[in-house]
Amino acid sequence: PHVSMVISAPDFETVAKAVLPHKAWIYASSSANTGLSLRTNLDSWPRIQLRPRVLRDVADVDTRRTILGHSSQYPFYLSPMGTLGVIHPEAEPEMVRGAVRKGAHMVVSTASTKSTEQIMQSYLDEQKRLGNASPSKLFFQFYMPVDKKKGLALLGIAKRAGYKGLWITVDTPVLGKRSADRLQQAEEALAVGMEDSTAEWEAGGENAFAPAMGGRVATGQLSPHTTWEDLAWLRKEWNGPIVLKGIQSAEDAKLAMEYECQGILLSNHGGRQQHSAPSALMTLLEIRTYYPEVMGKLEIFLDGGLRDGADVLKALCLGATAVGVGRPYLYALAAYGVQGIERCTDILSEELAIGMRLLGVTSLDQLRPEMVNATSLLNE
């Protein structure tokens, strides 16, 4: 269908499934174990409701939000996703162009198909084309490699290239059990007369396709030796803000505050890591209950299952700075390239603006916890 027929962000999934090669579709859509964590994410947002307020002047609304010191047109950003070369021939640069055109921020994955420098170059080129008018910024998602020297080199590259913040993914000391990938690989192995496909799914982490992508091998997961103590030297090497991506408990949120991170991303990796993990929303509610002091101290981000502008509003009412959107953008890229990225952004942005007006607010700083009814989750 023509891109104008995509009305809601989840619609991109159907188109992507139809156009993607089977293996790429499995990579993108798969989740851990039985898919429970993925379903938990998707089911969490519809379980709380907004409390609309009426008879206020809502003619003009402003959806801008400052994320780690950088103003964005939106309180959402493009989540880091590895190996986009199997999703679209232009890979990460194509996604970056869409983000720049729309003034959205994007977090770029360590496990990208194109190099860290190439991706930044595509950003700079697109900015130049637009007269450097876009507020869009690129941040860098970091998987700490086992070899510290390699880690230092990678940080140096990202720093020199001009990435604005470091998002350290901490929920991946081992790759989750990606059931659909394993089945696909077992089928593939059997087809060529091999009975054991174990080696392949143990190989590349979030960058399992690396060998097929022109030989560029980037780390696709976090070194399992990494601990809180490593944050000290990482901070010395990186002078910008640090966000921990993949916090799934109130206790770790408090630790992140004590270790003086600038932000935390409550996330279960799109349901791809821990089986039976909490949704980001559930973790946020627990932080608010047990360690409310964290809320004012850190920038709080959430991702997982956000599919509508109204979902974004719910997260912001409860104190989130901004939220990440993953698969909708990936499916949009698969289906329509840069046009899909632009369309997905427009859809979420319009829903957000409609939602703000119906909620009776004109700027995001007016959002309050009282504007959502989360009792159905709190009473469990």
Ligand code: FNR
């Ligand atoms: C991811 N995610 C991810 N996260 C990360 O830190 N580094 C990575 O390389 C990847 N790669 C990746 C690939 C694919 C195909 C998916 C779907 C996800 C996780 C991602 O950043 C984010 O946490 C989730 O995708 C958010 O959930 P939704 O929006 O996809 O439901």
